[in-house]
Amino acid sequence: xxxxxVTIYDVAREAxxxxxxxxxxxxxNPNVKPATRQKVxxxxxxxxxxxxxxxxGLASKKTTTIGVxxxxxxxxxxxxxxxxxxxxxxxxxxNIILASSDENHDKELQVVDNLTAKQVDGIIxxxxxxxxDLRDAFNRANAPIVFAGSVDPEHQSPSVNIDYxxxxxxxxxxxxxxxxxxxxxxxxxxxxxxxxxYRLKGxxxxxxxxxxxxxxxxxxxxxxxxxxxxxxxxxLQDVKATAAFVGDxxxxxxxxxxxxxxxxxxxxDFEIITSNDTRxxxxxxxxxxxxxxxxxxxxxxxxxxxxKLMNNEEIGDKTVVLPYGLKKRQSTK
Amino acid sequence: xxxxxVTIYDVAREAxxxxxxxxxxxxxNPNVKPATRQKVxxxxxxxxxxxxxxxxGLASKKTTTIGVxxxxxxxxxxxxxxxxxxxxxxxxxxNIILASSDENHDKELQVVDNLTAKQVDGIIxxxxxxxxDLRDAFNRANAPIVFAGSVDPEHQSPSVNIDYxxxxxxxxxxxxxxxxxxxxxxxxxxxxxxxxxYRLKGxxxxxxxxxxxxxxxxxxxxxxxxxxxxxxxxxLQDVKATAAFVGDxxxxxxxxxxxxxxxxxxxxDFEIITSNDTRxxxxxxxxxxxxxxxxxxxxxxxxxxxxKLMNNEEIGDKTVVLPYGLKKRQSTK
DNA sequence: ATATTAAAAGTAAGCGGTTTCATGATTGCT
DNA sequence: AGCAATCATGAAACCGCTTACTTTTAATAT
Numbered sequence: 001x002x003x004x005x006v007t008i009y010d011v012a013r014e015a016x017x018x019x020x021x022x023x024x025x026x027x028x029n030p031n032v033k034p035a036t037r038q039k040v041x042x043x044x045x046x047x048x049x050x051x052x053x054x055x056x057g058l059a060s061k062k063t064t065t066i067g068v069x070x071x072x073x074x075x076x077x078x079x080x081x082x083x084x085x086x087x088x089x090x091x092x093x094x095n096i097i098l099a100s101s102d103e104n105h106d107k108e109l110q111v112v113d114n115l116t117a118k119q120v121d122g123i124i125x126x127x128x129x130x131x132x133d134l135r136d137a138f139n140r141a142n143a144p145i146v147f148a149g150s151v152d153p154e155h156q157s158p159s160v161n162i163d164y165x166x167x168x169x170x171x172x173x174x175x176x177x178x179x180x181x182x183x184x185x186x187x188x189x190x191x192x193x194x195x196x197x198y199r200l201k202g203x204x205x206x207x208x209x210x211x212x213x214x215x216x217x218x219x220x221x222x223x224x225x226x227x228x229x230x231x232x233x234x235x236l237q238d239v240k241a242t243a244a245f246v247g248d249x250x251x252x253x254x255x256x257x258x259x260x261x262x263x264x265x266x267x268x269d270f271e272i273i274t275s276n277d278t279r280x281x282x283x284x285x286x287x288x289x290x291x292x293x294x295x296x297x298x299x300x301x302x303x304x305x306x307x308k309l310m311n312n313e314e315i316g317d318k319t320v321v322l323p324y325g326l327k328k329r330q331s332t333k
Numbered sequence: 334x335x336x337x338x339v340t341i342y343d344v345a346r347e348a349x350x351x352x353x354x355x356x357x358x359x360x361x362n363p364n365v366k367p368a369t370r371q372k373v374x375x376x377x378x379x380x381x382x383x384x385x386x387x388x389x390g391l392a393s394k395k396t397t398t399i400g401v402x403x404x405x406x407x408x409x410x411x412x413x414x415x416x417x418x419x420x421x422x423x424x425x426x427x428n429i430i431l432a433s434s435d436e437n438h439d440k441e442l443q444v445v446d447n448l449t450a451k452q453v454d455g456i457i458x459x460x461x462x463x464x465x466d467l468r469d470a471f472n473r474a475n476a477p478i479v480f481a482g483s484v485d486p487e488h489q490s491p492s493v494n495i496d497y498x499x500x501x502x503x504x505x506x507x508x509x510x511x512x513x514x515x516x517x518x519x520x521x522x523x524x525x526x527x528x529x530x531y532r533l534k535g536x537x538x539x540x541x542x543x544x545x546x547x548x549x550x551x552x553x554x555x556x557x558x559x560x561x562x563x564x565x566x567x568x569l570q571d572v573k574a575t576a577a578f579v580g581d582x583x584x585x586x587x588x589x590x591x592x593x594x595x596x597x598x599x600x601x602d603f604e605i606i607t608s609n610d611t612r613x614x615x616x617x618x619x620x621x622x623x624x625x626x627x628x629x630x631x632x633x634x635x636x637x638x639x640x641k642l643m644n645n646e647e648i649g650d651k652t653v654v655l656p657y658g659l660k661k662r663q664s665t666k
Numbered sequence: 667a668t669a670t671t672a673a674a675a676g677t678a679a680g681c682g683g684t685t686t687c688a689t690g691a692t693t694g695c696t
Numbered sequence: 697a698g699c700a701a702t703c704a705t706g707a708a709a710c711c712g713c714t715t716a717c718t719t720t721t722a723a724t725a726t
Contacts, residue, residue, distance in 0.1 A: 005475075007712055018676045023714060031674060050473075053450040054390045055712030058681050063387060065430070065451070073419065074412045082406050086433050095451060097398070098431040100419050117386040118398070118428060142338070226612055253616045260618070279559055283586045285593070285618040340682055351706045356684060366704060388682030391711045 006047045015043040026051055057119060065095045066122040066306065067115035071103040075224060076249065076278035077295065078126055081149045084299025085124055092307045094121070101127055103192075105134070112137040122306045125157075126150045128192035144309035148302035149295070153193040155319065158309065160302045162324040164194060167291045168202025169209075170326055171273045172245050176210045178333055180243040180271060183207075184236055186220045186229070186255060187247030195221070199247055215239075222251070229254020233262045236270075243271040249280040249290070256284055256331060272331040286330030293324050339380045348376040359384055390452060398428045399455040399639065400448035404436040408557060409582065409611035410628065411459055414482045417632025418457055425640045427454070434460055436525075438467070445470040455639045458490075459483045461525035477642035481635035482628070486526040488652065491642065493635045495657040497527060500624045501535025502542075503659055504606045505578050509543045511604060511666055513576040516540075517569055519553045519562070519588060520580030528554070532580055548572075555584070562587020566595045569603075576604040582613040582623070589617055589664060605664040619663030626657050 008026075012019045017040060024032050025040045032040075043049075057063040068085055070078050082098075089096050097120060099111040108127060112134065115123060123138070123145045130152060138145050138157070147159035175183050185203045187195045204214055217239050222228040229251040236244065236259065246252035252274035256266055264270050266286055274281060277292040301320060308315050341359075345352045350373060357365050358373045365373075376382070390396040401418055403411050415431075422429050430453060432444040441460060445467065448456060456471070456478045463485060471478050471490070480492035508516050518536045520528045537547055550572050555561040562584040569577065569592065579585035585607035589599055597603050599619055607614060610625040634653060641648050 005712095008714095009712075019713075020677080020715080021675060024675090027714085033674060036674080050446065050450055052391075052452060052712050054387055054396060054452045055681090056714075057387045058385075058391050058683085059712075059714040061681075061714095068431075073406075073416050074409065076407065079407045079412055083433070086406065086431070090433075095447065096431050098401075098419070098429050100416070100423075113383065114428065117383055119385060119387045226615060250612065250616075257616065257618070279583065280616060282559060283583075283590065283613060284616055285590070338682095341684095342682075352683075353685080353706060353708095354704085357705090360684085364704060369704080385682050388711090389684075391713085392682075392684040394684095394711075 005052075006049045008049070008051065011040065011043050011047060011049050014047060015040045061119070063119045063121055064093055065097055065118065065120050066124065066303075066310075067097045067099055067111075067118070067120040068124045068126075069099050069101050069108065069111055069115075070126050071101050072224075073098075073100060076280065077149070077276045080278060080295035081126060081299035081302075084296040084301075085148065085303045086299075087296075088300045088303040088307075092303075094303075094307070103127060103129075105129065105131060109133055109137055112141060116141040116143075122146075122310045124148050124302055124306060128194045130154070130193075144306060146302050146306045146309065149293075149298045151194050151198060152319075153197055158305055158315070158318040158320075160298050160305060160320045160322065162291075162293045162298075162322050164198035165202040165205065167275075167293075167324045167326075168199045168245060169206045170202075171275075171291050172203050172206035173210070174326060174332070175243045175245065175271055175273060176206060176212065178243070178271060181212060182215070182218060182239065182241045182243075183212075184218045184220060184239065184241040184244035186222070186232065186236075186244050186251065188221065188224050188251075190219075190221050195247060199245075203245060224248040224251050226250050226254040226257075229256075230258035230261075233258030233264070237262065237264065242269070244273075246272060246274045249274050249276045249278045249288070252288055252290075253280050253284045256286070256288065267331050267333045271333060273326075274331075277327060281327075281329060284331075289329045289332040290327050291324055292327045294322050298322055338385075339382045341382070341384065344373065344376050344380060344382050347380060348373045394452070396452050396454055397426055398430055398451065398453050399457065399636075399643075400430045400432055400444075400451070400453040401457045401459075402432050402434050402441065402444055402448075403459050404434050405557075406431075406433060409613065410482070410609045413611060413628035414459060414632035414635075417629040417634075418481065418636045419632075420629075421633045421636040421640075425636075427636075427640070436460060436462075438462065438464060442466055442470055445474060449474040449476070455479075455643045457481050457635055457639060461527045463487070463526075477639060479635050479639045479642065482626075482631045484527050484531060485652075486530055491638055491648070491651040491653075493631050493638060493653045493655065495624075495626045495631075495655050497531035498535040498538065500608075500626075500657045500659075501532045501578060502539045503535075504608075504624050505536050505539035506543070507659060507665070508576045508578065508604055508606060509539060509545065511576070513604060514545060515548070515551060515572065515574045515576070517551045517553060517572065517574040517577035519555070519565065519569075519577050519584065521554060521557050521584075523552075523554050528580060532578075536578060557581040557584050559583050559587040559590075562589075563591035563594075566591030566597070570595065570597065575602070577606075579605060579607045582607045582609045582611045582621070585621055585623075586613050586617045589619070589621060600664050600666045604666060606659075607664075610660060614660075614662060617664075622662045622665040623660050624657055625660045627655050631655055 101108040190196045274290045277290040281288040434441040523529045607623045610623040614621040
């Protein structure tokens with residue numbers, strides 16, 4: 001059944017050297033005479049030897065595998081991050097064990113323990129609630145963690161982000177400056193720190209700096225889906241909002257289309273700014289103005305940071321903040 | 334540095350049994366006296382022992398890890414499949430090593446060898462060209478492969494799909510029945526078997542059954558991106574096409590918006606049917622008519638099939654064909 | 667030539683489990 | 697009570713590689 005696999009031992013025998021020597025050439029250890037190295041290399045080639053990564057992992061305690069915890073694969077925001085992660089992981093020869101969390105606490109816990117059992121060398125976490133349990137699980141993992149495009153409210157773990165507060169402040173201020181007084185704040189669950197502690201803060205900040213009162217009735221929490229956004233159209237009209245900041249592009253597309261289908265003209269009667277500048281912002285009609293963030297880079301930088309951590313390199317600031325912007329498209333005047 | 338990890342040996346000592354016994358209880362082997370089992374379980378609990386999956390993998394030659402080769406994480410078609418895969422993988426306790434191929438041959442090759450080195454128990458492949466080299470790499474992997482939402486033109490590997498030929502035939506026939514005579518065929522590279530051998534066949538079939546000549550000038554190959562589609566608008570008008578079948582939703586959205594922005598009314602002046610029924614079809618305006626496929630299920634079934642294969646279970650037909658449909662939305666009359 | 671040092675190669679002990687096989691403890695029967 | 701059959705456990709080999717340590721070989725110095 002099993003195809004005969006050739007092991008380091010076979011190579012050693014065939015090349016008439018010890019396993020140690022073979023291991024050395026495989027690992028690029030310089031303490032090998034060129035002639036010997038060549039001989040071994042030839043045998044490796046001839047036998048088509050391929051080192052068993054599992055054995056290697058056990059012996060060296062390094063698996064060259066990292067875990068990536070992602071709330072939702074099908075959400076562009078996360079998949080763009082993942083792409084950045086993936087690319088630099090490849091660059092540094094790490095493999096990725098992808099683990100979906102569905103933003104579900106128990107699942108996250110289980111997933112982390114799982115990754116720990118698999119002895120990953122590091123973990124990239126996307127998600128926005130970190131319970132004590134989860135923190136414990138992280139610690140058990142005995143591997144560095146970095147938060148990618150996700151915020152660690154307690155600033156215990158390294159993370160790479162944009163300045164969410166400032167970004168939202170800017171976005172909402174823009175809406176205000178266009179004369180909007182009743183600006184809805186539409187995001188996912190307020191249990192998520194990014195919403196509760198960052199975005200909402202930016203929202204309030206923008207309002208108060210313009211002397212606009214905060215009205216809780218304008219705050220909508222729902223899930224990050226097109227459908228959820230679409231369904232929100234009526235409520236938005238009911239509260240007489242004339243604009244909205246939305247925390248997710250797909251959600252924003254839903255809001256946009258829901259409103260449009262309800263006969264509301266965007267941007268004339270209602271302005272929308274969304275958050276992630278994913279492809280949805282271009283595809284929808286009207287196209288959507290958005291906060292822009294370097295999604296790919298957030299992923300890439302996270303992974304790069306992780307490699308440093310795994311390498312025990314000194315790193316400066318544990319939290320890196322990437323620049324954001326505001327892109328005007330058709331959903332704002 | 335390293336946190337003290339507790340091993341099976343520690344548990345054995347503490348519980349005053351042998352490692353073998355601990356191993357047995359961990360693995361649910363029935364040959365353990367209930368009292369002993371309980372004692373061991375208690376110690377495991379007390380010591381917070383967690384088996385090292387790498388060691389396990391080496392000893393048992395099973396890693397409970399599978400490889401998933403995906404051309405593009407950010408493409409909804411694939412990420413929807415991946416979600417299905419992920420869910421049932423979780424169900425069966427498998428972890429996923431995600432490997433992006435970018436639909437690039439060399440990368441695919443490297444990736445497969447990589448997964449092989451990591452001793453994955455199985456592989457799910459998405460992609461549409463299988464060179465001899467790649468086939469060889471698959472064989473070396475010594476692990477079952479299944480093609481998910483991708484076609485193996487030589488029918489050597491198990492796969493789960495829809496009937497692409499029939500689906501495209503239906504779609505194009507629908508366009509014809511609306512009176513369109515010049516129907517463009519817009520997809521990705523013709524190097525991909527799914528395009529060259531399946532979709533195109535369906536296209537031709539639909540035309541010839543309606544006695545419409547095949548015009549190569551109506552066939553467009555490009556990459557699966559919004560931009561590419563958008564850029565195609567002019568060419569589409571130049572060849573005087575009045576409708577198009579498009580092989581990817583994002584691409585279709587590009588075509589749609591490109592046309593719209595060029596002043597062409599969809600569907601009045603130009604009808605579009607796309608292929609994957611992803612969320613883009615709902616978000617665009619007008620919404621897009623599409624072939625419907627059970628994306629999640631294709632992924633899920635693929636994974637389920639893989640588990641059977643890994644388990645050496647007898648399976649009936651190596652290629653499972655799931656039902657497709659046609660969903661009329663606003664991009665067709 | 668010989669002593670000293672550095673470079674190259676080998677030995678073998680793990681890494682943390684699984685699993686085969688042997689052995690001792692139980693149980694069932696007559 | 698005596699013996700076979702069954703169950704529960706332990707001993708130890710092994711999975712395929714890395715690595716600390718030792719030995720051998722080569723190079724340089726004296």
